[in-house]
Amino acid sequence: MLRLVNVNSYFNLVHVLKNLSLHVNKGEIVTLIGANGAGKTTTLRSISSLHPVKGGRIYFNDLDITHLRTEKLVKMGIAQVPEGRQIFWPMTVRDNLELGGYLTFKTDGKKALRAGIDRMYELFPILRERKRQYAGTLSGGEQQMLAIAMALMAKPDLLLLDEPSMGLAPLIVKEIFRVILELREQIGLTVLLVEQNASSALKIADRGYVIETGKIIIEAQASALLENQEVKRAYLGRDKRKMWE
Amino acid sequence: MESGGFTDFLQFIFMGLQRGCIYALVAMGFNIIYSATGVINFAQGEFVVLGGLMMVTLTTGFGLSIVFAFLISTLFVTIIGILMERCTINPVKKPTVLRLIIITIAVSILLKGVAMIIWGKGSHYMRHFSGSDPFVIAGATILPQTLWIIGILGVIVVAFVVFFNLTMTGKSMRACAINRDAACLAGINDRNMVMLSFALSAGIGAVAGIIVTPIIQMDYARGALLGLKGFGVAVVGGLGNSLGAVIAGILVGVLEALSGGYISSHYMDAIALLILLLVLFVRPSGLFGSSEASRLKEF
Numbered sequence: 001m002l003r004l005v006n007v008n009s010y011f012n013l014v015h016v017l018k019n020l021s022l023h024v025n026k027g028e029i030v031t032l033i034g035a036n037g038a039g040k041t042t043t044l045r046s047i048s049s050l051h052p053v054k055g056g057r058i059y060f061n062d063l064d065i066t067h068l069r070t071e072k073l074v075k076m077g078i079a080q081v082p083e084g085r086q087i088f089w090p091m092t093v094r095d096n097l098e099l100g101g102y103l104t105f106k107t108d109g110k111k112a113l114r115a116g117i118d119r120m121y122e123l124f125p126i127l128r129e130r131k132r133q134y135a136g137t138l139s140g141g142e143q144q145m146l147a148i149a150m151a152l153m154a155k156p157d158l159l160l161l162d163e164p165s166m167g168l169a170p171l172i173v174k175e176i177f178r179v180i181l182e183l184r185e186q187i188g189l190t191v192l193l194v195e196q197n198a199s200s201a202l203k204i205a206d207r208g209y210v211i212e213t214g215k216i217i218i219e220a221q222a223s224a225l226l227e228n229q230e231v232k233r234a235y236l237g238r239d240k241r242k243m244w245e
Numbered sequence: 246m247e248s249g250g251f252t253d254f255l256q257f258i259f260m261g262l263q264r265g266c267i268y269a270l271v272a273m274g275f276n277i278i279y280s281a282t283g284v285i286n287f288a289q290g291e292f293v294v295l296g297g298l299m300m301v302t303l304t305t306g307f308g309l310s311i312v313f314a315f316l317i318s319t320l321f322v323t324i325i326g327i328l329m330e331r332c333t334i335n336p337v338k339k340p341t342v343l344r345l346i347i348i349t350i351a352v353s354i355l356l357k358g359v360a361m362i363i364w365g366k367g368s369h370y371m372r373h374f375s376g377s378d379p380f381v382i383a384g385a386t387i388l389p390q391t392l393w394i395i396g397i398l399g400v401i402v403v404a405f406v407v408f409f410n411l412t413m414t415g416k417s418m419r420a421c422a423i424n425r426d427a428a429c430l431a432g433i434n435d436r437n438m439v440m441l442s443f444a445l446s447a448g449i450g451a452v453a454g455i456i457v458t459p460i461i462q463m464d465y466a467r468g469a470l471l472g473l474k475g476f477g478v479a480v481v482g483g484l485g486n487s488l489g490a491v492i493a494g495i496l497v498g499v500l501e502a503l504s505g506g507y508i509s510s511h512y513m514d515a516i517a518l519l520i521l522l523l524v525l526f527v528r529p530s531g532l533f534g535s536s537e538a539s540r541l542k543e544f
Contacts (some may be wrong), residue, residue, distance in 0.1 A: 026295060048430065050426055050430070071347065074430065078428065080430050082430060086426060086427040087427065088423045089423065095416055098416065098427070099420050099431050100431050103431075103432040106413075150431065151430070168454055213310075218329070
């Protein structure tokens with residue numbers, strides 16, 4: 001469904017992504033794990049065209065989407081939940097959801113928009129209770145749910161999730177991941193999940209990539225990565241000595 | 246007519262209101278573009294002048310009715326705003342705020358030059374919308390045109406609140422201003438929103454020019470001072486805050502008129518700038534701006 005071939009990206013003069021290649025099949029949950037500054041977020045931003053790609057190709061359903069504009073990609077079915085819960089703080093929860101459904105509103109009108117919002121309320125009941133509150137006043141977990149709901153309002157086939165667990169309590173992380181699994185069951189959503197919280201991510205993912213300084217260093221089934229010595233040491237916090245004893 | 250202390254005071258207030266409403270409209274124009282792009286549009290004063298001059302030509306030159314000329318002049322300047330964005334702002338490869346500001350200065354000089362060629366250097370007169378016989382209230386006089394100005398400002402403020410809070414297009418413009426990336430990810434075309442912001446603020450500038458022309462007599466070079474005052478008001482009210490602009494506009498207008506009346510009319514223009522300086526010293530984010538937000542902005 002999604003295929004990155006030798007993608008290169010720069011921040012000014014810093015070479016961030018170095019010939020990065022990865023793919024996501026339809027219906028799969030794939031996770032990209034790595035340390036701070038490894039290029040995880042830049043990978044997602046490159047896919048959704050928020051960050052310019054210099055060299056390499058990105059394909060979506062075999063169409064070359066490398067240099068398409070972000071709103072085109074949203075229209076084609078790629079939605080991204082950006083890092084750090086980037087919702088519209090000074091607006092109400094309902095307004096936020098409406099904006100998430102901007103394209104639905106433009107193509108299918110008000111009724112479809114309302115139906116979409118109601119679906120999100122069913123998926124995240126807490127948002128219904130908070131619908132008149134300003135998004136900036138929500139708790140971290142609620143904000144993350146709102147951010148995901150906004151992305152889902154665009155009715156994506158592929159969801160790019162950037163660190164949904166950042167700064168959240170483990171219980172809430174669990175809840176969010178449960179919803180993602182549920183969505184895959186229900187509507188066959190495909191997910192590319194970027195995470196620092198490697199153990200949680202690998203538990204729900206089918207497959208995983210490990211990224212280090214802009215390069216993919218390991219690709220394997222999620223279960224295999226959970227057992228991988230190198231991954232255990234670097235990303236799962238197991239002590240070397242413990243592993244060897 | 247008797248001119249007691251209170252009557253004088255009331256007269257100055259009326260005069261201040263009239264000026265203040267115009268400043269508020271100009272400032273709102275600055276705010277729309279500022280919110281969408283972070284840019285101060287130095288051609289805002291020229292939008293005002295073009296609106297006024299076009300109105301003069303259509304009413305006295307072509308003999309159109311006021312309502313019709315009003316609509317055409319506003320539309321004309323709105324189109325100029327759109328052209329400005331499409332031809333000078335949109336094609337810029339790396340649109341840094343400073344580059345765009347310099348471009349708006351260039352456009353302002355260009356528009357001023359073109360206006361001078363078309364309308365000449367003289368002042369242009371236009372009759373008041375509905376007679377120039379003033380009403381007398383407690384000894385002070387107020388022109389019907391002043392009531393028009395206050396009324397039109399009111400209508401525009403209401404239209405603004407409705408547009409930015411209740412319509413999808415207005416909400417998506419706000420969304421773009423709040424968080425550009427997140428707005429793009431919702432499928433909003435940010436470049437179109439920038440164009441829309443230029444269209445809106447050109448239209449609002451035109452309205453300001455149209456309603457003020459009967460009182461001040463428009464000429465091609467008026468834009469600089471009007472723009473400067475409007476910019477000052479926008480800063481005093483907190484850049485990007487349109488309701489703040491309205492309150493600050495009226496405040497500055499009234500203070501100007503009072504100082505003109507009680508101190509000396511020579512210092513009237515200086516007063517506005519003095520207020521601007523004081524606000525920048527004491528509250529750099531403006532009277533109604535949030536200091537937290539201003540720390541994140543480029544100015």
